[in-house]
Amino acid sequence: MSKELFPAANSAQRLGVPAPVLNTTKAPLQRGRSLMDWIRLSKSNVDLRGTGPRPLKISMEELAKHNTHDDAWMAIRGYVFNVTRYMEYHPGGESELMRGVGKDATSLFEEVHRWVNFESMLKACFIGTLIPDFTTPRQPKSTSSLLSVPGNNLLKLPRSGKIGGLQYFNVGFKQTEEEVIILFRSDSFETSVENFVCNISDDGLSMHVDFISHMQSLSYFITLHKQVKESISVVKKEVIEIVLKKAEPGSLWDGFGSCKHTQPFKNRLLSCTLISKSNITHNTLQLHFRLPESCHMLTPMGAHVFFQASIEDISIRRPYTVALPCITESTCANDSNNFYTLIKVYETGALTKVIGNLSPGDEISVATFEIKFHLGLISSFSNILLLAAGTGFTPMVRVLHHCLFNTDKKVQLGFFNKKELDILWRNDLETLKSRFDSRFTVDHVLSQPDQDWSGLKGRVSIPLLKEMLSNFQIDTTFVLVCGPSPFTTLTLKFLSDMKVKSSSVFAFT
Ligand SMILES: Cc1cc2nc3c(=O)[nH]c(=O)nc-3n(C[C@H](O)[C@H](O)[C@H](O)COP(=O)(O)OP(=O)(O)OC[C@H]3O[C@@H](n4cnc5c(N)ncnc54)[C@H](O)[C@@H]3O)c2cc1C
Ligand code: HEM
Missing domain, CATH: 2.60.40.790 (Immunoglobulin-like)
Incomplete structure (x- = not known):
């Protein structure tokens, strides 16, 4: 296996994605260790601090002593938390969380998921504040x-x-x-x-x-x-x-x-109203939200906003891609006062349950968008391969629509799902296929197909990717990848093994 990082360390698709993609294996959470379970534990009388009720002043030296799995302290933005009990509940896995233990993990945390409301989620583990270490050069203060x-x-x-290097x-x-x-x-x-x-x-x-x-x-x-x-x-x-x-x-x-x-830029919260919701599969909703009238927000392709809700007094914030109202017409678009999302609702999901229970007219807090992707990445390529798994299809929606209706690029979508009933917008994809016959193909790949399924089966693999790329010349093709982390990690690894250049691959992570 190539030891080279893929995408390359300085590649655009790695911006803001610091962990080596190939090494990230998301450990499945044990039963009873979901976010809702953590919220319940935090709200119980269990002592998660282990240091008494009074906040402490903690030196870097003291912090460094608590660096083991069973005694894990972590400082983020000047606050110190005892994360020992959170370990099993961390969606990124215990080994990932351990990377920040016994340290000031602020920059690591910001690089991985600066949107996570740690102050609220770890309130019950707060043990004190960090005494700044004046022996290390101070970060320039935000101006x-x-x-x-x-x-x-x-x-x-x-x-x-420019002022001080800032545009x-x-x-x-x-x-x-x-x-x-x-x-x-x-x-x-x-x-x-x-x-x-x-x-x-x-x-x-x-x-x-x-x-x-x-x-x-x-x-x-x-x-x-x-x-x-x-x-x-x-x-x-x-x-x-x-x-x-x-x-x-x-x-x-x-x-x-x-x-x-x-400076620095901080995502601001806007109170958005749900206008309509409709089921597009058995577990995925299309939701139309309206922004306040006094607001303009027109998101670029690939952007995600953050929904935020207070669940049993703990503030939870999660990213959701801005999609489109539909894909079959050239006029399908968001406007500066309305946006659309496709959201999979998990029965045991902390935030998606709240979102799924919203009724038209209800309001929810939405934090302003962020973006890693930009159109310049794909503009010089004549072929686009989109590799999406499940709701990883959401950032592909606008790219697909743009390429078909506004360019003459050829597009192939490799869409990985468990079952036929999980496929998002299947009929609409068929409509696009007949309309853009010579420029658009879709390969549906199912990991748990019913017996009568005659299409592709299994999981992402090198033979499958080779098959999908076979219609295109490799050096004129750009590949976009999005799905759950194991899918993305594996796909990036396979593309790297197939010697697809990292500069022609982008992963939404
Ligand atoms: C940039 C970005 C864009 C996104 N865009 C979209 C989008 O457009 N649409 C969309 O639906 N989602 C999107 N997501 C995912 C979304 O942000 C949430 O992660 C998801 O909705 C789950 O939220 P929740 O609070 O309901 O789930 P949680 O309460 O965290 O759990 C959801 C379910 O998954 C299980 N689960 C959680 N973590 C793990 C784990 N590590 N291993 C195994 N099972 C686990 C839980 O038990 C539960 O059943 C995006 C994520 C990112 C990073
Ligand atoms: C500083 C060290 C940390 C590292 C290296 C780290 C790493 C990660 C990684 C890699 C993921 C992504 C999992 C995936 O989707 O594949 C993740 C998810 C997550 N982490 Fe951390 N984490 C750290 C600290 C924390 C802390 C302190 C919290 C406290 C609340 C936290 C809360 C979460 C949450 C809620 C998610 C799910 C995010 C989402 O789906 O929106 N993490 N973490």
Whole structure:
């Protein structure tokens, strides 16, 4: 077996995925060790701290002593937890959690899953705060700087540039009697209307804008000169224009207000309303959500938002890919006020049970999106192989739709499921197949087929992948992979063994 890391250590698809993909084996959780079981244990009277009720001040030296499986302390963002009892409940497995034990595991944690609400999930294991270690060089503190942006028309905007290595935008404004238009321009930060989220506060006096890309994310907080109404619209010309309606039409503004440029970017919570839900298979729902009216969020392809709910007082946050309302028409799209997801509901699932029980009109907290993928990765390839297992199909939805309706690329989907009834949007995939006859093929592979199944059977394997790639010339093909971690890990390994270049593979992880 090749010892080389695959994808290559500096490959785009490894961005934010620090653990060597080939070495990650997700240990199945034992019965009675699900997230719901952990929530129950945390809420019981069992002492999970083992250090008494008073928070301690813990030195790095002391922390380092608690570095074994049976005595495991871990520091994250300055808080120290006794994770000994959590070990068996960790969805990433005990060996993964052990990597951070006896240490300040902040950066490891941030690299793997910075969305996980550890403060809430480990509240019952909190034992104290970490005494900072001044012997190691301090991380540069995150800055919060005030950019003075007095400009009142676009021409007066200075060039955008860098502060301390960070890209930033120039902000300006123009106005009519009715509207104020805030302008964002960057010479270096690639963005589009799909790469940012903005919303105005309930009182209409401030606005928050986040630019989110696969490389870097930035937040701006604008205190507006005067009040605006709830509605918001966004246009992209040479610059991004955010159009706000003045609360007092006719009044001239002296400037747009003041702009605070904050770092680091933090996903903000938006309260979204469920508009409709429908079953697309026996266990998977399509859900349509509406954002608050005062918000604009148009996600790029491959982006995921985070749903968050409080379950027995413990805050749980999980990522879900933004999909599409449908795939068979060119007009199927999300708009800046609505988005669609496909979510598999687990009977014993902590968060999916809550999501599955939502009724139209109910609200749920959704944290703004993140993105690792970008279209530039596939743009120069004429063939795209999509390898999806189960709900790993969700990030493929928009890529597939884009490639078929907006490009002349050839697409092949290898779709791995247990049974026929698990296949998402099967009829719609057939419709696409007949419509794009010469450009689109689907291979369904079932691991637990019924007897009358005449299609492909089994799990992902080198012969199967070779078969799927046989229609394409390898050097003009880009492969996208998504599924449960064992599927992704194995598929990446096989592709590597088959000498598929790591620069032509991307795994959604
Ligand atoms: C980037 C990204 C995008 C995602 N997009 C989507 C999406 O679009 N749609 C979607 O449905 N999901 C998506 N997911 C998965 C999703 O985030 C949750 O992990 C999933 O919905 C389970 O949530 P839960 O809280 O209900 O489950 P949990 O309570 O954690 O458990 C779910 C079920 O799995 C079992 N289980 C949990 N962990 C393990 C384990 N280690 N081994 C064996 N069984 C286990 C539990 O017993 C339970 O039956 C995505 C994940 C990522 C990382
Ligand atoms: C710092 C050391 C840690 C490492 C190296 C680590 C590693 C991992 C890995 C690799 C996974 C992914 C499993 C998969 O999907 O294949 C995972 C999942 C998870 N880990 Fe950790 N983990 C660490 C600490 C923690 C801590 C302290 C918590 C506390 C709450 C935690 C909670 C979770 C949760 C909830 C998931 C499931 C995430 C999801 O599906 O959205 N982890 N971890």
